[in-house]
Amino acid sequence: MEKKIRPDGREKVTGRLKYLTDLTFPEMLWAKVLRSAYPHARILSLSTEKARKLPGVRAIITHEDVPALNGFGIVTPDQPVLCKDVVRYVGDALAAVAADSIEIAARALELIEVHYEPLPVLDSPEKALAKSAPFLHPGGNVLHRAGFQKGDIQAAFSQCAKIVEETYEVPRQLHAYMETEGGVIVPEKDGSLTVYVGTQHGFKDRFQLSRILGMPEEKIRIISSPMGGSFGGKDELNIQPYGALLALATGRPVKIHQTRQESMRSSIKRHPMKITMKTGVDQTGRLRAHQTTITADTGAYATLGPAILDFAVEHACGPYIIDAVDTKGLSVFTNNGVSGEFRGFGGNQITFALEGQMDRLAAAIGMDALELRRLNIRRKEDPGPLGQRIAPTNGALEVLESAARVYHAKKQHMPKRSTWKRTGTGLAVTMHGGGLGFGRMDPAGGRLSLTENGKVEIAFGFEEAGQGILAVIEAVTTEALGCKKEDLSIVIGDTAFVPSSGSTTASRGTSMVWHSLQRLKGPFIKQLLQGAAQRTGIEEEELSIGPGGIWKEGRCMLSFESLAAGKEPIVVSTQFDFPVSPDPIDSAHFLYTYSGVVAQVEVDLLTGKIKVTELHQSTAAGPVVNELGYRGQIEGGGVMALGYTLMEDVVMKEGQYATENLDSYLIPGIGDVPFQLELEAIETLPLEDHYGPRGVGEIGTVAVAPAVANAIYDAIGFRVSCLPVKPEAVLQSMERGILHENRF
The missing domain is CATH 3.90.1170.50 (Aldehyde oxidase/xanthine dehydrogenase, a/b hammerhead)
Structure with missing residues (x-):
């Protein structure tokens, strides 16, 4: 890299x-x-x-x-x-x-x-769904219903050796961008x-x-x-x-x-959800039945609440193959703040619940949690979670094995116990769909041109939002064309000068740039070389693009500026749909990224405070385009997820914000960043996979919470089912006497 x-x-x-x-x-x-x-x-x-x-x-x-x-x-x-x-x-x-x-x-x-x-204030989905509740909108208080069924769920449960049922609750989270x-x-x-x-x-x-x-x-x-x-x-x-x-x-x-207080009041937040999962396994550890009920508090208005619920339903089984599945989701209008788009798009909530189930099931049948995952993990040719065809990939198994190696290494070198500190290690894996999914308009495209001033201009209709997309565009374009970065002019984020090519959402930016250049480079290079051949009298086949212009046998024969002089700009455009499954299943994705997370925590038994000391993320997202950007997204996403796991909760009481500013809404600071942040990028793709690098803007946030939760259990025997994990919950667990006896 x-x-x-x-x-x-x-x-x-x-x-x-x-x-x-x-x-x-x-x-x-x-x-x-x-x-x-x-x-x-x-x-x-x-x-x-x-x-x-x-x-x-x-x-x-x-x-x-x-x-x-x-x-x-x-x-x-x-x-x-x-x-x-x-x-x-x-x-x-x-x-x-x-x-x-x-x-x-x-x-x-x-x-x-x-x-x-x-x-009357409907400040919870339960109140909004009550028969006596007033309608907040003409159609009632249910924004959206979604579901997925496969197999005979009741028959499958009847054949299970062990069944685990748990309800998980996850909070409303603030985006907390620096610029309101x-x-x-x-x-x-x-x-x-x-x-x-x-x-x-x-x-x-x-x-x-x-x-x-x-x-x-x-x-x-x-x-x-x-x-x-x-x-x-x-x-x-x-x-x-x-x-x-x-x-x-x-x-x-x-x-x-907007001031931070105004932003807190009016901005959209991550959906709070209540998720009940009932999962069963046979004696060998095979997942046989999985039933999920999701209730999402979407707040007062819709925004993208339906799509977020659909995404959570799709990912309710995660990277596992399960015989019978029954998933039902409900997105409910309330008088709370509007919930909408947030990094992970419903995947964070559902993965916290699913990976919690996996560790609970392993304990129930006396099986190693890694072995349980390995036994049920999807393989290269397995269908997607909605039964749809997806790009063949072993990404789920690859991140699991990578995380397993790290997990075992950390378990072998656990810090020594102290009187009031306990250390634990936890693991979680996930898969995350990129793009908007089948049935949703997901335009992509771009434009290449040689401008009058001799610059190779590359234009896209999306935005730089701090995610490093400019570095991706620069890297992909220079590699595709063979020019240098000084030859480029990158144009984004201005509807007057860019093509309409969809939004900067759904981890699609990197993929869209790569796919666009695959379509643009051939016609663009051909036009450049044709023009250069006419100018120089050299056969087109003998010319190639290089730094600064057109080259032959290691020598620059014509600069881009000279080639552009006195001629109409050379312009090549492309427009296409982001890759989706060929199966007509609503919202189903085709390209997925995968992550295996290992977290090590230190629990203070006096205060109940949890410190994540080490965080390792193995990510399978195809070739790395820009190492700094890749690492920044994964590490930054991981730290954001630590906030979601341990401290962030936009509390609302009777429809009013209990927290109105960052003086009382805590987000991770530098002191909360783990001592060790590690990343392994798994860049290999199957030979038949021609879809190039995937975006990693979201995947680094998705599986951190369950890995930390599983590490907390490893440390003190406390099963986390509610986020954020507050110190008082840890202290209450000790009062109930559920600490591992062998930890003392």
């Missing part, structure tokens, strides 16, 4: 890079959004009269000022831009203000008078609009804003790179509609940048 410096690395570490929230424009106004005081209430009246009289206020908008569709949502536009009759959660917007300063805008919000009639939602929206002289706001889906934002503003898409330009992190949280619209409406109302640039 060759180490390559990120193209944007120097600007980022020196602080010279301008993010979209750093931008300023002449005569720019500042905006604030008024959010609901109640999680569920009827709006009796709303008056902006006093606020409008405040000096420095330039515009105030309410639902009456939305010219077209008063709603947004990537798939289902059920969230009002500005509420008219009712509010369904505390992040609902009622009005927005543009003023000469941020202080004036904040004061104006205080002067807006709203009278509410509080309504924000940017500047600029009205142009020709009546168009330029939106400088971070997003993972520029063309989808353009489409949604077009519906809201009643404006042709072509008159809306989205500039969406760079941004300070997303992890799925900026895939949906957030502040864009308010800035756009205010910019059009005032004819001036409008800046909105």
